[in-house]
Amino acid sequence: MPRCLRYGSILALSLLALVGVRLAAATFTFSTLAGTPGSVVNSQDGTAGDAQFDTPRGVAVDSAGNLYVGDTSNNTIRKVTPAGVVTTLAGTAGSGASTNGTGTAARFNEPFGVAVDSAGTVYVADASNNAIRKVTSAGVATTFVGGGAAGTTDGTGTAARLDEPRGVAIDSSGTLYVADYDNHLIRKVTSAGVVTTLAGSADNAGNADGTGTSASFRGPMGIAVDAAGTVYVADSGNRAIRKITSAGVVTTLTLTGTALSEPRGVAVDAAGVVYVADYGSHSIRAISTSGVVTTVAGGVATPGPTDASGTAARFHYPSGIAISSAGVLYVADAENDTIRAVTSAGVVTTVAGAAGRSSSADGTGAAARFEDPFTTAVDANGVVYVADSGAHVIRRISVDGEVTTYAGSPGSYGSADGTGSSARFYSPYGVAVDTAGNVYVADSLNSTIRKIALGGVVTTIAGAAMTRGMTDGTGTAARFSQPFGIAVDGSGTLFVSDSAANTIRKITAAGVVTTLAGANGTPGSADGSGTEARFSVPFAVAVDSTGTLYVVDHGNQAIRKVTSTGVVTTLAGTAGSQGYSDGAGAAARFRYPSGIAVDRTGTVFVADTDNQAIRQITPAGEVTTIGGASPTGGAAAVGSTDGAGTAARFFNPKGIAVDSAGNLYIADRSNHTIRKGTAAP
Numbered sequence: 001m002p003r004c005l006r007y008g009s010i011l012a013l014s015l016l017a018l019v020g021v022r023l024a025a026a027t028f029t030f031s032t033l034a035g036t037p038g039s040v041v042n043s044q045d046g047t048a049g050d051a052q053f054d055t056p057r058g059v060a061v062d063s064a065g066n067l068y069v070g071d072t073s074n075n076t077i078r079k080v081t082p083a084g085v086v087t088t089l090a091g092t093a094g095s096g097a098s099t100n101g102t103g104t105a106a107r108f109n110e111p112f113g114v115a116v117d118s119a120g121t122v123y124v125a126d127a128s129n130n131a132i133r134k135v136t137s138a139g140v141a142t143t144f145v146g147g148g149a150a151g152t153t154d155g156t157g158t159a160a161r162l163d164e165p166r167g168v169a170i171d172s173s174g175t176l177y178v179a180d181y182d183n184h185l186i187r188k189v190t191s192a193g194v195v196t197t198l199a200g201s202a203d204n205a206g207n208a209d210g211t212g213t214s215a216s217f218r219g220p221m222g223i224a225v226d227a228a229g230t231v232y233v234a235d236s237g238n239r240a241i242r243k244i245t246s247a248g249v250v251t252t253l254t255l256t257g258t259a260l261s262e263p264r265g266v267a268v269d270a271a272g273v274v275y276v277a278d279y280g281s282h283s284i285r286a287i288s289t290s291g292v293v294t295t296v297a298g299g300v301a302t303p304g305p306t307d308a309s310g311t312a313a314r315f316h317y318p319s320g321i322a323i324s325s326a327g328v329l330y331v332a333d334a335e336n337d338t339i340r341a342v343t344s345a346g347v348v349t350t351v352a353g354a355a356g357r358s359s360s361a362d363g364t365g366a367a368a369r370f371e372d373p374f375t376t377a378v379d380a381n382g383v384v385y386v387a388d389s390g391a392h393v394i395r396r397i398s399v400d401g402e403v404t405t406y407a408g409s410p411g412s413y414g415s416a417d418g419t420g421s422s423a424r425f426y427s428p429y430g431v432a433v434d435t436a437g438n439v440y441v442a443d444s445l446n447s448t449i450r451k452i453a454l455g456g457v458v459t460t461i462a463g464a465a466m467t468r469g470m471t472d473g474t475g476t477a478a479r480f481s482q483p484f485g486i487a488v489d490g491s492g493t494l495f496v497s498d499s500a501a502n503t504i505r506k507i508t509a510a511g512v513v514t515t516l517a518g519a520n521g522t523p524g525s526a527d528g529s530g531t532e533a534r535f536s537v538p539f540a541v542a543v544d545s546t547g548t549l550y551v552v553d554h555g556n557q558a559i560r561k562v563t564s565t566g567v568v569t570t571l572a573g574t575a576g577s578q579g580y581s582d583g584a585g586a587a588a589r590f591r592y593p594s595g596i597a598v599d600r601t602g603t604v605f606v607a608d609t610d611n612q613a614i615r616q617i618t619p620a621g622e623v624t625t626i627g628g629a630s631p632t633g634g635a636a637a638v639g640s641t642d643g644a645g646t647a648a649r650f651f652n653p654k655g656i657a658v659d660s661a662g663n664l665y666i667a668d669r670s671n672h673t674i675r676k677g678t679a680a681p
Helices: 002-012 015-023
Strands: 028-034 056-061 067-071 076-080 083-088 110-116 120-128 130-133 140-146 166-171 176-178 187-188 193-197 218-227 231-235 238-243 249-252 261-266 274-278 283-287 292-297 318-323 329-333 338-340 348-352 373-378 384-388 393-399 402-406 430-433 437-443 449-455 457-462 484-486 496-497 503-509 510-519 538-542 549-553 560-562 567-572 595-598 604-608 613-617 622-628 652-659 664-668 673-679
Touching: 002 187, 028 193, 028 622, 028 664, 056 120, 056 166, 056 329, 067 110, 067 120, 067 329, 076 110, 110 218, 110 318, 120 166, 120 176, 130 166, 140 393, 166 231, 166 503, 176 218, 187 218, 218 274, 231 274, 238 261, 261 329, 274 318, 274 329, 274 664, 283 318, 373 430, 373 664, 384 430, 384 437, 430 496, 437 496, 449 484, 449 567, 484 549, 496 538, 496 549, 503 538, 549 595, 595 664, 604 652, 604 664, 613 652
Parallel strands: 056 110, 056 318, 110 166, 166 218, 218 261, 261 318, 373 652, 430 484, 484 538, 538 595, 595 652
Antiparallel strands: 028 673, 056 067, 067 076, 076 083, 110 120, 120 130, 130 140, 166 176, 176 187, 187 193, 218 231, 231 238, 238 249, 261 274, 274 283, 283 292, 318 329, 329 338, 338 348, 373 384, 384 393, 393 402, 430 437, 437 449, 449 457, 484 496, 496 503, 503 510, 538 549, 549 560, 560 567, 595 604, 604 613, 613 622, 652 664, 664 673
16 A cells, blocks of 8 residues: 555544553554664774773772772773773673672762772672662672662671762771662761761752751762761762762852862862862862861863863863872773873872773664763654764664764764764763754753764854854854754744753744743743743653654653643653552652654654663653563663563663654663564564
């Protein structure tokens, strides 16, 4: 039957009948369209620049000068000798799970912070496994506390519950302190594995000082402890350094001088000077005992890999920091994929790793390689576009599965307009395509919106590169904070989730930028009209044929709906309540969903990232799981298996798109693949 007649027959059905099909939750069969799971391994043992890391986020140093690294995207724990020799202590690069074992037999899932005791035992904040793991000097990995489902329960060993711990520190008596990121808590763990809550209010983000549970934190990332037992916390969401006495009294350090941008790593020396890996400003800061902040090394808001002294040096999102007994700082320089050293005089050198490498490779089907596939979009002809964020490029997948680099140069970031490989992007997160085949990009870390016209010609249509803000205006006079998601309607109007500003922005075809919903810098979950509504880190957006916008409200664990006039309602999920359950509207639960798409019937599809699942929402708000996950979730849900419905497995699915035939295209981020979901007739 000719395509036009076939579609005509379908459209002749009533909308009710179409929705009825969706209510029954069509069975999708998932296959791998491009890339090969586990084939992109940015990991190599070796000496100094011959070694390779992939987004290292944690670093610790022992008394002999050996470094231990949480090599996050490789899911491994690495060791670096004083001579710069890098080996893998535990885990296997490219394989994420929760398995105890020795050396390469062990498995981790996004290890962040690390700490090392006097015996050489390494403690790991195994974030996505909700656990603290223990690795002996011989590489034997065991689960020390937590593991399994997220929670806030105090207890002993694996009976305790954590929620994405990201920082860990150890004192001289062997007591651990944990920055329990998603619980907004600081936990304390004895050497016997007894977990208690030292400070913070569970699942209650805030910035209140006080004692114990009367205090509050917002996404604590880094943690350190001094010889007197005083704990220092990089309270990242509050852009503050907090101090906790041994009695649990929390205060916020009063700082003068240069403001902190986004502190993630923290260390303290014997004199009480606090050092901060200030992620957002690409710099290393020092805080004197009187609270004066100075920049030790790095250029504020200017990323790069340069070794040099003081502010002439460059970092690229430094994440973890440790200090040796000799006063040398060691930095896990996450986006440079390197480990750096900073002397007391501020001289920066690269200890191990080399910046600028990329595993992105063109090819057909399984021969192609994606470094960090974040989002997808599909045009009217079935051509798929991918924001390969970590490679700083936009990729194109033809209908016959051939992957090419459409714009940008793998491994090279910047903001230059130009054609094809002469253009530069900086961690593009969102991608959309209009009916004419023009591609639009949320160029996140440039804080700009870019357009790729037919032929690969890249221009900047709104915002100014590396200039963050929240200004409405026309074209380059407008400002964005950190645009994440992008969608385009039939008239060429763009919708952008300005994630860091907690707003939804609108861009007309003439380039006029306005704020459709949300209030700059004011997170929340309130429904309402325009600036009365509130979001919490909105991620992807999608728009249907009526102009209704759908938003993944990542921080609220909810899916929101925005009318063309800016009226915001909650379609599914409940703000502040994460989990994994199907159901209607507020009864459903998500766990840090990231991607969203909407088909011609008004059915919404969600990439529910931390549940490793693909979810479907009917126009009435009924949520069902159509792909991935498992009855118990957790590590058992992670995988790369093709198959039908919940027999399929994903590994941090991030973006999702749907074509006119109802096929789904998923950016399966940690598998480094693009997956396709085909609905059964």
